[in-house]
Amino acid sequence: MNIEFIEALDQIEKEKGIEKEVLLDAIEAAITSAYKRNFGSAQNVKIVIDRETGEVKVYSVKTVVDHVETDLLEISLEDARKIDPNYEIGDVVEEVVKPKNFGRIAAQTAKQVVVQRIREAERGIIYDLYVEREDEIITGVVQRKEKANVFVDLGKTEAVLGPNEQMPGENYKHGDRIKLYIVEVKKTTKGPQILVSRTHPGLVKRLFELEVPEIYDGIVEIRSIAREAGSRTKMAVYSYDDEVDPVGACVGHKGSRVEQIVNELKGEKIDIIKWSEDPKEYIASALSPAKVLSVEVSEVEKKAEVIVDDYQLSLAIGKEGQNARLAAKLTGWKIDIKSKSQLKIGESEASDAKNKNEDLLN
Known part of the structure; x- marks a missing residue:
């Protein structure tokens, strides 16, 4: 030398x-x-x-x-x-x-x-x-598929999109540009391993932050998200400015803002509701698009009983229970949904049982 x-x-x-x-x-x-x-x-x-x-x-x-x-x-x-x-x-x-x-x-x-x-x-x-970008969104180019994993080029390195992080029904082709949520960055003997997701609720949150200036500026806050990737997301938002409608800000003029995100998520439906500190109001909104007649809550059990019109019952519950399930995840409350007819039957049965008990006592 x-x-x-x-x-x-x-x-x-x-x-x-x-x-x-x-x-x-x-x-x-x-x-x-x-x-x-x-x-x-x-x-x-x-x-x-x-x-x-x-x-x-x-x-x-x-x-x-x-x-x-x-x-x-x-x-x-x-x-x-x-x-x-x-x-x-x-x-x-x-x-x-x-x-x-x-x-x-x-x-x-x-x-x-x-x-x-x-x-x-x-x-x-x-x-x-990349470790500084954990919980952030990034754009990558699909390179190849190996077994169930999709490898995405991020420019300086590759990321791994595992089978559980891929959106159902989404086809990943070589050269496709996709947005990803960085779940975790690990140190390995072969270099950093970057785990990304298309199913994480954080992806929806970051997409709205990019699309909605009011969220980026801190005027509107996303309080909660419940997601079943590829199918439906429910998102609760709150405004710190009384003159700014949080739902309207996220939807955009003629739905332009939310439409951009729906397109990125390949048609996934997104319900945006207004967050409320009143659990009755919050739960009723969370069951949108169903119209709720009344909500009774038990603070101790964190359980709510919701009454809807008969023709609204299937809408409130949703296909395979999805709407009710997402509303429960979004609010953190157990939700029991009944129609007016079911409520009357229940009240009638309760009344009959009471009368029988009184007869036995007499």
Whole structure:
């Protein structure tokens, strides 16, 4: 190695942000290991790289003793004083050795270390870049599918869209540009692993933040989201400004804002409701588009009984119970939905039971 090598390390320090001294320390350690491996040596050796010229020197390191038991590790006081008369017992002698073909081995080892450290540094930079974007939205290009996973190019690295994070019925073709929610960034031996999602409720939230200035500015807040990806989302919003309608802000003029998000989510339906601190009002709104007649709540059990007209019952419950299920997730309340007819039958049965009990008592 020579001065050009040192200059190359200076350049790497500037471009990659890897300190030259850290690289040189790592190279010295690696060359020491390579020396012992290639020359079958168990002796103590010390490798020193001149920081100015790049020259590599190998030193045999031995301890001065009275009686030598291991030639590779020890040197007699008599022999040590031939090198320097000032040596005493217990001192360490460092003597330059020049093994054959060592320059080639040192150069190869140095190159391997530098390449490895650059790769590690680049992985670290990528990890730092994306770990700060956890819970954020990102745009990627579909590259390939392997088994059930979809690999998406993010520019500097790839992300993995797992089977549970893919929207039902969505087909991912090579070259498609898609928006993704960064769920987690992990450090692995092969570099950072970026796990993304198309099903996470956070994707809907971030899409609205991008599309609705009032949310970005903090005037309107998304208080809760319940989502069944690919089918339906319910979202509760609140306005800190009495003059700003939170639902209208999210829907946009003639539905322009929400339409952009529905298109991105391939037609997923989105119900936007106004959040309320009154649980009765909030639960009634959450069951939209059904019209609710009344809501009775039990604060202790966090349970609500909702009454609707007979013709509204199926709408309130939804296909396979979806509307009621999402409303329960959105509000955090257990919701029991009954029609007026069911309520009358229940009241009638309760009245009959009461009369029977009174008859028995009499």
